[in-house]
Amino acid sequence: MAAEPTVASDRLPRALARRVGQGVPAALLRYRVMAWIVGVLLVALILVAVPVKYLAEIDEPVAVIGTAHGWLYAIFFVTACDLALRARWTLKGTVLVLLAGTVPVLSFVAERVATRKTRAGERV
Known part of the structure; x- marks a missing residue:
């Protein structure tokens, strides 16, 4: 008896539903590290x-640090x-957490608020 082929789009909602809510502690750690680096x-x-x-x-410090911040902000965005x-x-x-990564010092405040609320099980 052969398994019935499934379309990738049929599996996507179930896979996403399984993933949501799982792995929060590891994702929170990745986010916190990137928030501090970007900040x-x-x-x-x-x-x-x-x-x-x-x-x-x-001009070199702006070119080097600015480029590094830009690339690392992209990683921060994903995390x-x-x-x-x-x-x-x-x-x-x-959206507010993502924008906080573009304002000096505000990324640290947003990271603390997001960490506190996430650990408490609250929505940010």
């Missing part, structure tokens, strides 16, 4: 690299979206 790089970019660029006319799906965050909370 530190953004602070370094704004408080160190940009003044060096304009006061000492050295935050992964956590948002697993922990069932609201759309508003997810």
Whole structure:
């Protein structure tokens, strides 16, 4: 007796439903690490690299730190979206956390709030 072939789109909703809510602690750890990395790089970019660029006319720190922040923000974006799906965050909370990664120091505040609420089982 051969198994009936299934279409990939038939498996997607069930696979997503199984994944949502599972693996939250690991996803939270990944999110926290990336939030701190992106936050530190953004602070370094704004408080160190940009003044060096304009006061000492050295462009390299902005190019290096800015590029690193940009690429790592993309990873942060993916980890935050992964956590948002697993922990069932609201759309508003997810968007606010993602935007917080673009504002110096605010990423640290958003990380603490998101961590506290996620660990308590609340929606962000």
